[in-house]
Each structure stands twice: as structure tokens, then as C-alpha cells.
Amino acid sequence: xxxxxxxxxxxxxxxxxxxxxxxxxxxxxxxxxxxxxxxxxxxxxxxxxxxxxxxxxxxxxxxxxxxxxxxxxxxxxxxxxxxxxxxxxxxxxxxxxxxxxxxxxxxxxxxxxxxxxxxxxxxxxxxxxxxxxxxxxxxxxxxxxxxxxxxxxxxxxxxxxxxxxxxxxxxxxxxxxxxxxxxxxxxxxxxxxxxxxxxxxxxxxxxxxxxxxxxxxxxxxxxxxxxxxxxxxxxxxxxxxxxxxxxxxxxxxxxxxxxxxxxxxxxxxxxxxxxxxxxxxxxxxxxxxxxxxxxxxxxxxx
Numbered sequence: 001x002x003x004x005x006x007x008x009x010x011x012x013x014x015x016x017x018x019x020x021x022x023x024x025x026x027x028x029x030x031x032x033x034x035x036x037x038x039x040x041x042x043x044x045x046x047x048x049x050x051x052x053x054x055x056x057x058x059x060x061x062x063x064x065x066x067x068x069x070x071x072x073x074x075x076x077x078x079x080x081x082x083x084x085x086x087x088x089x090x091x092x093x094x095x096x097x098x099x100x101x102x103x104x105x106x107x108x109x110x111x112x113x114x115x116x117x118x119x120x121x122x123x124x125x126x127x128x129x130x131x132x133x134x135x136x137x138x139x140x141x142x143x144x145x146x147x148x149x150x151x152x153x154x155x156x157x158x159x160x161x162x163x164x165x166x167x168x169x170x171x172x173x174x175x176x177x178x179x180x181x182x183x184x185x186x187x188x189x190x191x192x193x194x195x196x197x198x199x200x201x202x203x204x205x206x207x208x209x210x211x212x213x214x215x216x217x218x219x220x221x222x223x224x225x226x227x228x229x230x231x232x233x234x235x236x237x238x239x240x241x242x243x244x245x246x247x248x249x250x251x252x253x254x255x256x257x258x259x260x261x262x263x264x265x266x267x268x269x270x271x272x273x274x275x276x277x278x279x280x281x282x283x284x285x286x287x288x289x290x291x292x293x294x295x296x297x298x299x300x301x302x
Contacts, residue, residue: 013104014132027052039158059154060274067277076117120145136297143286150283152272167209177219
């Protein structure tokens with residue numbers, strides 16, 4: 001494999017185009033009629049700031065790379081040395097196996113087994129499918145072990161609307177709750193609070209300019225379709241990041257130094273918040289042989 005992200009797989013339907021990578025099964029590009037709606041990166045570099053990566057069997061950080069399973073301490077690999085945490089799961093730098101590749105869809109699978117600090121084997125798959133004005137991503141996880149375990153899933157796309165500056169975009173979130181983070185270790189140990197009356201209330205939409213976020217939002221309200229909706233918009237153009245009911249959390253990250261773009265915004269669907277292996281908050285509990293399936297996606301108004 002010549003590229004850091006392995007083989008590249010293109011999906012096409014109508015004017016929609018996506019590129020998915022073999023390493024990490026990540027989303028490297030998504031555009032409609034040549035207009036980009038995620039922050040793409042070159043195939044010969046590693047995903048900058050986890051761009052497009054799949055985060056499982058936990059998203060975000062596990063404090064000190066430690067957690068307890070059935071009374072026994074588990075020691076994960078420290079993958080964020082600066083803070084001593086384990087970050088973004090076990091599969092984003094692994095080679096996923098191709099199951100099926102059609103013109104507009106692709107499915108990969110991977111086994112999670114024998115990893116330090118992860119005691120129960122899992123099987124995971126992911127399917128990407130493009131539509132003329134959208135993208136759907138479906139995750140499946142199966143417990144292949146002999147005891148129950150709780151898992152989490154997340155993903156790390158950075159969204160854009162063509163070449164419009166990030167700070168000109170309006171962000172609308174369905175979140176009613178927020179977990180401010182602890183700057184020292186990037187974990188949300190400040191008290192969870194209602195967004196009412198705070199700078200974290202994005203329910204009616206706020207322009208991103210002047211907002212610096214690396215923030216976990218919860219208490220997501222559902223629309224009439226039973227989904228959560230997080231929207232970037234500008235003068236009639238919008239990107240709707242929709243998530244299924246099990247994606248009860250969303251992380252918003254606004255770095256000012258994304259390679260090739262500068263200021264950017266990640267809208268990260270998550271089934272659980274940071275450090276959920278320790279808190280247990282909203283983990284998906286899987287009995288032996290049991291599977292879970294959940295989806296999120298993107299709809300675009302050009």
C-alpha cells in the first residue's frame with residue numbers, strides 16, 4: 001500500500017462523489033457537482049486532526065488510557081502522549097477489509113481482537129452510500145466474545161460549504177445540554193449544564209466567527225422524523241448532518257490550523273461522550289452474539 005490511508009475507493013451517483021479509504025475506512029472527500037462539503041485531504045498524507053476517521057469502540061478520550069471491566073483494570077495504549085490518554089478507539093489506523101464495492105456504495109469490515117486493554121472481541125462493519133444530494137453512513141458492531149461489553153461509536157468529519165469561509169457559516173445544533181471540557185486534559189469534567197443563557201446555545205443558530213469550540217453537546221432534540229439535525233448554513237445553502245436516535249451526543253471542534261484550510265469545523269456524531277468507558281454514560285451494551293446498527297448522514301442544499 002503506497003498511501004498512508006491505503007487504497008482509495010470512489011463512490012458516484014448523479015453529481016455526488018465520495019472517496020473512502022482502506023486504512024481506517026474513513027471519509028476522505030465528499031462533494032456534489034464539484035463543490036466540497038467536507039474538508040478533504042491528499043491521499044499521500046495521514047488524515048489531519050483525525051479528519052473523516054471512524055472512532056470505535058469508543059470516541060474521544062479515555063482518561064489516562066485506563067478503565068475497569070468486570071472488576072479488572074484495563075490498560076489501553078496511550079495514543080495521546082501529551083495528555084496520557086487513549087483517544088478515538090482502536091481502528092482508525094487499521095486496515096479494514098473490503099466486503100462489497102458498488103458504484104454508489106461500499107462496505108468494509110474489521111475484527112477487534114487481542115488489543116491491549118480491550119478484553120472482548122468485536123466485529124464491526126461500515127457502509128457508505130451516496131445519493132444525488134447526500135450521504136448515508138451505517139455502522140454495525142457485533143459482540144463476538146463470551147461476555148457482555150459496552151461500546152461506543154463516533155466519526156470525525158469536518159464540514160464546509162464550498163469555499164465559503166468557516167467563520168461566515170451559521171451553526172445550528174439540536175443540543176439542550178453541554179459538557180464544558182477541562183483544558184488540562186481535554187476531558188469534560190466541568191459540570192454538565194443546560195445551554196439556556198450560555199454561549200453554548202446554538203439551537204437557533206449562531207455564526208461561527210468568534211466561537212472557539214472543542215465541546216461535547218448532549219440532550220439532543222429529535223425532529224419529526226425521529227432524527228437529530230445539526231446544520232451549517234449560509235444564505236440559503238446548507239449542510240444538514242443528521243444522526244439516528246442512538247447518536248445522543250455531538251462534539252464540535254473548531255481548530256484554526258487545519259492543513260490546507262486554516263479555520264475549520266468538525267461536527268462529530270457520537271453515541272456516547274468522552275471517557276464513557278469509565279462513566280458508562282450511554283454505552284451500547286452488547287451481550288455475546290448481539291449486534292447493534294446505527295446510522296448518520298448528510299443532506300445538502302447547494
